[in-house]
Amino acid sequence: MKIVKSLIVILFMSGILISCKKDTSVTPLNTEIQESKEFKVDFEKFTLDNGLQVILHVDRSDPVVAVALTAHVGSAREIEGRTGFAHLFEHLLFLESENLGKGGLDKMSARIGGSGANGSTSRDRTNYYQTVPKDALEKMIWAEADKLGFFINTVTDPVLAKEKQVVKNEKRQSVDNRPYGHESYVIDKNMYPKDHPYNWQVIGSLEDLQNATLQDVKDFYNRWYVPNNVTLTIAGDFDTTQAKEWVHKYFDEIKKGEDIAPLKKRPTTLTETKKLYYEDNFARLPRLTMNWPAVHEYHPDSYALEVLSNYLSEGKKAPFNKVIVEDKQLAPSVTALHYGSELTGQFSLIIRGFEKVNLNDIDKAIQESFARFETEGISQEDLDRIKAGQETSFYNSLSSVLGKGFQLAQYEIFAGDPGFINQDVKNILAVTTDDVMRVYNQYIKGKHYVATSFVPIGQTDLILKDSALAEVAEEKIVEGAEENFDASIAATYEKTPSSFDRSIEPPYGTTPKVMIPEVWEDNLTSGLKVYGIENDEVPLVQFRMDIKGGLLLEKIDKVGVSNLLAQLMTKGTQNKTTEELENAIESLGAILDIYSTDENIIVSGSTLSKNYNKTIALIKEILLEPRWDEKEFELIKQSAISQIQQQKASPRSIAGNEYAKLIYGDNHILSHNNLGTEDSVKEITIADLKQYYNENISPSVTKLHIAGDISKGQVTSSLADLNKNWSPKDVKFPELQNPKAPERSKVYFYDVPDAKQSMLRFGYPAIAATDDDFYPVRIMNYRLGGGGFASQLTQQLREGKGYTYGIGSFFSGSTIPGAFTISSGVRSNVTYESSNLIKEILENYSKDYNENDLEVTKSALVKSNARAFETLGAKLNMLTNISTLQYSNDYVTKREEIVNGMTVEEVKKLANQYLDPNKMIYLVVGDAKTQLKKLEELGFGTPILLNKENKSIKD
Structure with a gap:
C-alpha cells in the first residue's frame, strides 16, 4: 500500500437504511423520536464495449468528485512463489504512465488540490482512489485511463528494483518490526491448504518480491489489468452526460483482455486443531488467537456471525468480558470478529493477556465463556442494540462521496450488482436470535481451529499446551544487502498508439465556488461555549466536547490521572451500572468515546439525529453523576499498565515517548506519556481521580462542537439541563516554560x-x-x-x-x-x-x-x-480551530x-x-x-x- 490513510472496511455493511435506483424502502431499526428521513444513494451503471463497468453517483453537497478504479485482483489471483504481485502493482501504478510522465498521478495530485492519490490491496481486489475539486474531473478520468491502458511500458528494471525496496520497507514497518506482526502469516499458513489462494499474505514475502522479474510483472499486468476486470466509480458533484462522454473518450479504445472466469468459492475445513507458538522479539505481553473456518462475504450466515462476534466480545454484557476481563482478570479486553472475503472467511478471537499470564488459563476462560453463552444465548433486546450501532456506523461510512463510491463498487464486484445494497439490508434485518445460536453451533462449537501463542522471548512457559513452534522467516540485518539502482534513469519505450494525442493534459473545468459552512455560536450562562454547523446530508450528528486540562493539569509524580478518569467516566453513572450505561448508549445507535490528551479530556461521538436528545441526556448524566466504581477503576488501571508495558516493545511508541522527553525536558509536564508509567499508575487512587474531577471538570473550560442534522435551536434546547446543573469552577492552569531549541545538534x-x-x-x-x-x-x-x-x-x-x-x-x-x-x-x-x-x-x-x-x-x-x-x-475540525485557536x-x-x-x-x-x-x-x-x-x-x-x-x- 501507499501510505495508507484509509482502508475502507466493509464491516460497515451492517444495519443499513438506504436505497438506490430501485427505490426499495427499508424500515429504520429505531423510530422512538421521529420518522427517519428517506435516505438514498442513487446510482447509474453502464458497461463499455471493452467490458469496463462504470458506476456514477451524483452528490452536490460539496464541490468535489471522488474517482476510484477497482481491479478485481488481489493476492488470491497470485501463485505460490510469486506472491505480493497485486500489492506491488498498487505501488507501481502511481509512479509513471506514458502520458502523465514520471511522477504520474502523484505529481498531478498536488497541482489539482487532490486528497492525494492512494490505494489499497486485499486478498480479492486492488483499488486506486482520490477525491478532487470538481473542476479536475476530466483530468482524473484521463489519468485513470492512462493507468489502465498506457502504463506497462514505463516499468523498467530500475523502476522495479526501487519499488521492491519500498514494498519491503512497508513489510518491515507493518509486519517485521512490530509486536505480533507475524501472527497473520502463521494463522493463514495453517488455516488454508498450500494451494489455497489465502495461504499467503497480501504483502507477499521478501524472497518472492526480490525474485520478481520484469517479465513476471508484465505478464501479471496484461492478465489482470484489463477493462473487463475493472470497475470505475465516479461520485460527487458532476454532470453525468459530460462524464459519460469523457469516460468513452479516454477508455473506449483500451482493448478488452482475455475472459476472466470467476474464482470458485473455496471454503476450508480443518481435520484437526492446530496449535502454534512463536517467541516475538517485539512482544512484552502474551497473546492468544483462535481462528475457525467460516463463510465468505454476503453468505447468508455471514450476517449472524457478525452479530455473534459483536455480542461475544463487545461491552460489559459480553460473555468473554464477564469471564476473562472481569471475573478472572486475565486480560484488559477481548476482540472477536468475522472476516469474510470473496472465497471464504474466518471467525477470529484475539486476546492479549496481562504480563506473565499463562495462555492456558485464558484458554480455560474462553471455554467457560462459550459455556455461559450456550446457557444464556442472546436476547432480542441485545440483537436490536447491536443492529442500532451498525446503522450509525454505516451512516458514518457514507459521510463522504468517496465512501459512497466505495460501497457501490464493493457490491458491484463481489455481489454482482450495486443494487445488492437493498438485499444486504434485508439480510441484516432478518437475523434472529435463533440464527445467532445456529451459526455458533455450526461453525464454532466443537469445531477444529488454529490457535497461536505469541509470547515474549524466553517466556515459552506461557504458551498453549501441546503447541508446536511456528515457522517464521526473520530477515537478518546485513550492510549492503540490497541491490543498487539508479531511479533517475528515464524509461525508453515505444508509446502505445491512440486515436488522439493523450499527452495533452485536459483543461480544468469551471472553478468551483468554495462554500464555507455557516457557523453558529452560543455562550451559555454556565460558561459552556457551543459551536455548530447544521448539515442534513445524512441523518447523523457528530460532536466533540473539549474539556481543557488532560496532562496539563497533572502532577509529574502521578501522571496518568486524566487518562484513568476519562476511561472511568464511561463506566456507569449514579443510576446506571456500566452495563446499563453501555446498553443505553448502544440502543440509541450512538457511538461515544471519552479520552484524555495532553491538553484536554475529550467527549466525542456520533448519533442518529432522531436520537440526539437522548444521547445528550446520557452525556449530561455521565458528566454530572459519576459512579466511581472501585472494581472498574482497578480493571482500568490493569489495562493502562498493560498498554504501557506493550509500548516499551513498539519502536514507534518508543520513538514518540523518547522524542517528547528530548523536546520538552524531564521537568516539563508535556515530556511525559499521558498514560503514565507503571509505577505512577500503580500509585494513583480513586481519590486522585475525584480530586481532578472536583477541581477541573468545569463548563468554564469546556467547548462543545456539533455538526450534522440538527439546528442551533435544537442544540440549545437540549443543553438546558446541563447548563443549569453544571456548576462552573475556577480552574487553575500552571505556567509552562517554553522549551528551547538546542544550540548545537x-x-x-x-x-x-x-x-x-x-x-x-x-x-x-x-x-x-x-x-x-x-x-x-x-x-x-x-x-x-x-x-x-x-x-x-x-x-x-x-x-x-x-x-x-x-x-x-x-x-x-x-x-x-x-x-x-x-x-x-x-x-x-x-x-x-x-x-x-x-x-x-x-x-x-x-x-x-x-x-x-x-x-x-x-x-x-x-x-x-x-x-x-x-x-x-472536517466540519468539527473547523469548529475546533475557531474555538480553541x-x-x-x-x-x-x-x-x-x-x-x-x-x-x-x-x-x-x-x-x-x-x-x-x-x-x-x-x-x-x-x-x-x-x-x-x-x-x-x-x-x-x-x-x-x-x-x-x-x-x-x-x-
Missing part, C-alpha cells in the same frame, strides 16, 4: 536489538499554532515534507533511494508551542545514509527553493479548499490570501529561520550494535545512548 539513540527498521524523529521545539508565522511555515514546509508525494523528503528517500515506506515533516503547535518534526521509519542498514540525506535536504532547502516549488504549493493549498469541509469530521470563521479565505501573497523570497527567509539542521535533536530508535557507531559520521559527535542498561551492545 546532538544524536540520541535508543537500542531495540535486531530491529528491522530504524525509527527517526528529527526536530526541535518550535512555535504555537497561534503564532503569526504558523500558517506561513506550513506553506514553507509543504515542499519539504508536508505535501506527501509532492515533498522532497518523499521524493528523495522513498522514490529516489527506496530507503523508506513513508516520511514527512510537520509543525505541531496548539495554543502551546509545539515541535517541528521529521518522522520516518527507514531500512536498518541505511540508517546513517537516510539521516545524512535528510540533513543535506535541510541544508539545501532554502537555497534550492524556486518559483515552481511555490507554484505547486499554491495550487495544492488553494485548490484543496474545495475538499476542506466535506465530511462532518481563536481563528475567524472565514480563516480559510484568509489563508488563501496568505498563500496567494507568498513569494519565493519569503519562503526562503522562513526556511532559513525555522530549518537549521545544526540546531536539532536527532533521535534514532533501532539496532544499536549495527547502526549506532556509523552515526558519528553525521558530524554531531558521539551518539548518546538513552538506554545504556541494554545488554545487546555492551560487547
Whole structure:
C-alpha cells in the first residue's frame, strides 16, 4: 500500500437504511423520536464495449468528485512463489504512465488540490482512489485511463528494483518490526491448504518480491489489468452526460483482455486443531488467537456471525468480558470478529493477556465463556442494540462521496450488482436470535481451529499446551544487502498508439465556488461555549466536547490521572451500572468515546439525529453523576499498565515517548506519556481521580462542537439541563516554560536489538499554532515534507533511494508551542545514509527553493479548499480551530490570501529561520550494535545512548 490513510472496511455493511435506483424502502431499526428521513444513494451503471463497468453517483453537497478504479485482483489471483504481485502493482501504478510522465498521478495530485492519490490491496481486489475539486474531473478520468491502458511500458528494471525496496520497507514497518506482526502469516499458513489462494499474505514475502522479474510483472499486468476486470466509480458533484462522454473518450479504445472466469468459492475445513507458538522479539505481553473456518462475504450466515462476534466480545454484557476481563482478570479486553472475503472467511478471537499470564488459563476462560453463552444465548433486546450501532456506523461510512463510491463498487464486484445494497439490508434485518445460536453451533462449537501463542522471548512457559513452534522467516540485518539502482534513469519505450494525442493534459473545468459552512455560536450562562454547523446530508450528528486540562493539569509524580478518569467516566453513572450505561448508549445507535490528551479530556461521538436528545441526556448524566466504581477503576488501571508495558516493545511508541522527553525536558509536564508509567499508575487512587474531577471538570473550560442534522435551536434546547446543573469552577492552569531549541545538534539513540527498521524523529521545539508565522511555515514546509508525494523528503528517500515506506515533516503547535518534526521509519542498514540525506535536504532547502516549488504549493493549498469541509469530521475540525485557536470563521479565505501573497523570497527567509539542521535533536530508535557507531559520521559527535542498561551492545 501507499501510505495508507484509509482502508475502507466493509464491516460497515451492517444495519443499513438506504436505497438506490430501485427505490426499495427499508424500515429504520429505531423510530422512538421521529420518522427517519428517506435516505438514498442513487446510482447509474453502464458497461463499455471493452467490458469496463462504470458506476456514477451524483452528490452536490460539496464541490468535489471522488474517482476510484477497482481491479478485481488481489493476492488470491497470485501463485505460490510469486506472491505480493497485486500489492506491488498498487505501488507501481502511481509512479509513471506514458502520458502523465514520471511522477504520474502523484505529481498531478498536488497541482489539482487532490486528497492525494492512494490505494489499497486485499486478498480479492486492488483499488486506486482520490477525491478532487470538481473542476479536475476530466483530468482524473484521463489519468485513470492512462493507468489502465498506457502504463506497462514505463516499468523498467530500475523502476522495479526501487519499488521492491519500498514494498519491503512497508513489510518491515507493518509486519517485521512490530509486536505480533507475524501472527497473520502463521494463522493463514495453517488455516488454508498450500494451494489455497489465502495461504499467503497480501504483502507477499521478501524472497518472492526480490525474485520478481520484469517479465513476471508484465505478464501479471496484461492478465489482470484489463477493462473487463475493472470497475470505475465516479461520485460527487458532476454532470453525468459530460462524464459519460469523457469516460468513452479516454477508455473506449483500451482493448478488452482475455475472459476472466470467476474464482470458485473455496471454503476450508480443518481435520484437526492446530496449535502454534512463536517467541516475538517485539512482544512484552502474551497473546492468544483462535481462528475457525467460516463463510465468505454476503453468505447468508455471514450476517449472524457478525452479530455473534459483536455480542461475544463487545461491552460489559459480553460473555468473554464477564469471564476473562472481569471475573478472572486475565486480560484488559477481548476482540472477536468475522472476516469474510470473496472465497471464504474466518471467525477470529484475539486476546492479549496481562504480563506473565499463562495462555492456558485464558484458554480455560474462553471455554467457560462459550459455556455461559450456550446457557444464556442472546436476547432480542441485545440483537436490536447491536443492529442500532451498525446503522450509525454505516451512516458514518457514507459521510463522504468517496465512501459512497466505495460501497457501490464493493457490491458491484463481489455481489454482482450495486443494487445488492437493498438485499444486504434485508439480510441484516432478518437475523434472529435463533440464527445467532445456529451459526455458533455450526461453525464454532466443537469445531477444529488454529490457535497461536505469541509470547515474549524466553517466556515459552506461557504458551498453549501441546503447541508446536511456528515457522517464521526473520530477515537478518546485513550492510549492503540490497541491490543498487539508479531511479533517475528515464524509461525508453515505444508509446502505445491512440486515436488522439493523450499527452495533452485536459483543461480544468469551471472553478468551483468554495462554500464555507455557516457557523453558529452560543455562550451559555454556565460558561459552556457551543459551536455548530447544521448539515442534513445524512441523518447523523457528530460532536466533540473539549474539556481543557488532560496532562496539563497533572502532577509529574502521578501522571496518568486524566487518562484513568476519562476511561472511568464511561463506566456507569449514579443510576446506571456500566452495563446499563453501555446498553443505553448502544440502543440509541450512538457511538461515544471519552479520552484524555495532553491538553484536554475529550467527549466525542456520533448519533442518529432522531436520537440526539437522548444521547445528550446520557452525556449530561455521565458528566454530572459519576459512579466511581472501585472494581472498574482497578480493571482500568490493569489495562493502562498493560498498554504501557506493550509500548516499551513498539519502536514507534518508543520513538514518540523518547522524542517528547528530548523536546520538552524531564521537568516539563508535556515530556511525559499521558498514560503514565507503571509505577505512577500503580500509585494513583480513586481519590486522585475525584480530586481532578472536583477541581477541573468545569463548563468554564469546556467547548462543545456539533455538526450534522440538527439546528442551533435544537442544540440549545437540549443543553438546558446541563447548563443549569453544571456548576462552573475556577480552574487553575500552571505556567509552562517554553522549551528551547538546542544550540548545537546532538544524536540520541535508543537500542531495540535486531530491529528491522530504524525509527527517526528529527526536530526541535518550535512555535504555537497561534503564532503569526504558523500558517506561513506550513506553506514553507509543504515542499519539504508536508505535501506527501509532492515533498522532497518523499521524493528523495522513498522514490529516489527506496530507503523508506513513508516520511514527512510537520509543525505541531496548539495554543502551546509545539515541535517541528521529521518522522520516518527507514531500512536498518541505511540508517546513517537516510539521516545524512535528510540533513543535506535541510541544508539545501532554502537555497534550492524556486518559483515552481511555490507554484505547486499554491495550487495544492488553494485548490484543496474545495475538499476542506466535506465530511462532518472536517466540519468539527473547523469548529475546533475557531474555538480553541481563536481563528475567524472565514480563516480559510484568509489563508488563501496568505498563500496567494507568498513569494519565493519569503519562503526562503522562513526556511532559513525555522530549518537549521545544526540546531536539532536527532533521535534514532533501532539496532544499536549495527547502526549506532556509523552515526558519528553525521558530524554531531558521539551518539548518546538513552538506554545504556541494554545488554545487546555492551560487547
